[in-house]
Amino acid sequence: MNERRNGKKSRDSDRVSLRPVAVPVHDPSAAGETGFISGRATESMFYSQTRNGSKTFSKRDNALLKDSLFVIKRNDTHHIISENYYYKTEPYYTILQHELEGKKVEPTSSAVLDAYVIPICLTRAASAGIPVCEWGISQAYVPLPAILYGLNYFSTTLDYFVVSDNEKAKDVIKHITNNGKYPFCYQKFPDGSDIVTCTSVFGRTADAGTPVSDYAEKIYEIFRLPLVKLVFVVTGDSYALSSLSPTRYAQLSEGERTLLSAYLSNQEFL
Amino acid sequence: MSRLGIFVDRKTLSNAEQLTSLIRCRDVAEDLGHSVEFIFPVDINKIEKVDALFIRARTDPMNITYVAARMASLLGIPVIDDPRSIQVCSDKINMYAHLMRGHVSIPRTVFLSRSDLTIEHVAHLFDILGSPLVVKEPSTSFSLRVERVHDVAEFFKVARRFIKMSDWIVVQQFIESRYDWRVGVLDGKLLYACKYTIPSVTFKIQASVNGHLVYCSVESVPPDQVPPHVIQLGIDAAHAIGTGLYGVDIKNNNGDAYVIEVNDNPSLESGEDTCYPSVYHTLVSHLLRK
Numbered sequence: 001m002n003e004r005r006n007g008k009k010s011r012d013s014d015r016v017s018l019r020p021v022a023v024p025v026h027d028p029s030a031a032g033e034t035g036f037i038s039g040r041a042t043e044s045m046f047y048s049q050t051r052n053g054s055k056t057f058s059k060r061d062n063a064l065l066k067d068s069l070f071v072i073k074r075n076d077t078h079h080i081i082s083e084n085y086y087y088k089t090e091p092y093y094t095i096l097q098h099e100l101e102g103k104k105v106e107p108t109s110s111a112v113l114d115a116y117v118i119p120i121c122l123t124r125a126a127s128a129g130i131p132v133c134e135w136g137i138s139q140a141y142v143p144l145p146a147i148l149y150g151l152n153y154f155s156t157t158l159d160y161f162v163v164s165d166n167e168k169a170k171d172v173i174k175h176i177t178n179n180g181k182y183p184f185c186y187q188k189f190p191d192g193s194d195i196v197t198c199t200s201v202f203g204r205t206a207d208a209g210t211p212v213s214d215y216a217e218k219i220y221e222i223f224r225l226p227l228v229k230l231v232f233v234v235t236g237d238s239y240a241l242s243s244l245s246p247t248r249y250a251q252l253s254e255g256e257r258t259l260l261s262a263y264l265s266n267q268e269f270l
Numbered sequence: 271m272s273r274l275g276i277f278v279d280r281k282t283l284s285n286a287e288q289l290t291s292l293i294r295c296r297d298v299a300e301d302l303g304h305s306v307e308f309i310f311p312v313d314i315n316k317i318e319k320v321d322a323l324f325i326r327a328r329t330d331p332m333n334i335t336y337v338a339a340r341m342a343s344l345l346g347i348p349v350i351d352d353p354r355s356i357q358v359c360s361d362k363i364n365m366y367a368h369l370m371r372g373h374v375s376i377p378r379t380v381f382l383s384r385s386d387l388t389i390e391h392v393a394h395l396f397d398i399l400g401s402p403l404v405v406k407e408p409s410t411s412f413s414l415r416v417e418r419v420h421d422v423a424e425f426f427k428v429a430r431r432f433i434k435m436s437d438w439i440v441v442q443q444f445i446e447s448r449y450d451w452r453v454g455v456l457d458g459k460l461l462y463a464c465k466y467t468i469p470s471v472t473f474k475i476q477a478s479v480n481g482h483l484v485y486c487s488v489e490s491v492p493p494d495q496v497p498p499h500v501i502q503l504g505i506d507a508a509h510a511i512g513t514g515l516y517g518v519d520i521k522n523n524n525g526d527a528y529v530i531e532v533n534d535n536p537s538l539e540s541g542e543d544t545c546y547p548s549v550y551h552t553l554v555s556h557l558l559r560k
Binding site: 113123136138152155182183 | 361
């Protein structure tokens with residue numbers, strides 16, 4: 001819970017560090033001894049000079065530049081803030097590095113996989129009482145209209161397709177399954193429905209008090225993703241979660257940027 | 271009587287050896303008094319109806335096998351491979367990091383990020399790790415995206431290709447050997463052992479040579495003929511990952527044994543278990559023991 005909202009002052013506020021990913025600076029002459037190289041690994045596991053180090057930030061300059069990654073520490077928890085948390089990306093490995101070093105980190109590597117693999121995301125969200133789209137797995141056939149997501153190594157939750165006729169569905173399925181090689185996930189898309197997206201910043205949205213803002217808070221409680229785009233299917237007054245996907249700093253509204261900057265600069269407390 | 275689900279996909283069943291192996295697994299389970307159901311990706315909701323799940327399809331955190339494993343896990347259903355093992359073993363960065371943390375003997379290993387790919391760094395790696403080096407894209411399986419490089423130029427040619435698929439890549443000291451040991455471990459105990467003899471035309475267990483796929487030969491080896499330190503290393507490596515089913519690849523070079531990788535979902539269809547006729551009995555009993 002945000003401490004400012006609770007009216008409490010954080011005793012740890014002075015200890016918050018805002019920095020690009022903390023990494024050991026590699027000393028080539030000492031690599032063998034310091035253990036960036038591992039044969040029998042009593043040593044540090046990661047060898048890096050400047051992980052994501054092309055962008056550096058200070059407390060005065062928390063610029064939200066493309067691909068920048070922040071680690072903020074609050075009450076012994078390291079929060080990894082990034083535009084995306086995809087598998088095998090710099091943010092994913094940063095999380096992993098913290099986990100392997102025994103540090104408490106949010107989100108966890110398991111949570112980001114859960115968040116970005118649609119059936120698991122929806123199953124976990126439904127378990128927490130969040131309404132979700134009705135979904136299924138298919139190799140070819142889908143009841144139309146539907147939203148289609150790829151479910152394989154090459155797909156991302158950013159790529160979803162709304163299909164309402166067989167011809168288009170056939171083309172999309174061919175594309176997202178790599179010519180039928182992989183299964184895919186479909187969701188029912190009732191007639192008259194719309195897709196609505198919003199961005200969650202530590203579980204908060206720029207527009208508070210809406211149905212979506214309540215869900216954003218619950219979704220944050222499940223996956224602990226500091227920055228994530230929520231995709232909902234809206235039918236009449238009903239909202240159903242379709243997916244969670246990465247976002248870009250450049251796509252944030254003024255309100256969302258202000259909110260994120262407030263967290264980064266410790267004006268908002270976790 | 272319990273219900274065992276075997277999760278398969280089209281590719282699993284299109285391979286005659288795998289199909290035969292799965293039928294053997296089904297027969298063993300039925301002989302033990304259990305019922306068996308093959309579950310395909312489109313039937314994923316059937317997972318909730320089984321008492322244990324055995325995944326027999328290529329695993330990856332981004333594909334349907336991970337969904338199946340995670341679903342089973344969320345439902346409290348015993349599953350091989352469990353989602354954590356899939357997450358760790360499918361990503362060589364994660365896998366080697368676990369082995370390092372567990373003080374398991376591996377070739378000297380370095381993880382490089384995009385920003386580490388400088389001529390100075392790479393030249394230094396050749397200085398300290400020797401030549402050739404082995405470069406791996408973390409999601410490699412069946413030796414795909416594993417390359418041996420002899421100089422800086424060759425390194426960059428490979429690394430630039432791999433770094434498009436992953437923000438970090440693996441660089442390792444090359445360990446020469448004529449064969450790899452494969453130690454099968456279940457729940458921390460030896461399940462089987464075999465030798466993968468590497469074809470003379472390659473350094474990998476599977477490779478494309480002049481357009482033809484070349485496979486290693488498989489020879490099941492009884493436990494008393496496997497060096498004890500190799501078995502122990504396999505068990506130690508599995509322990510560093512988890513308590514599931516693993517196939518640990520080990521190079522035993524002049525008495526020094528190194529773990530090359532730990533595989534979840536290890537192959538059981540190529541004769542790996544010929545000397546171990548109770549492999550499926552042990553597996554099924556383990557999964558349905560509760």
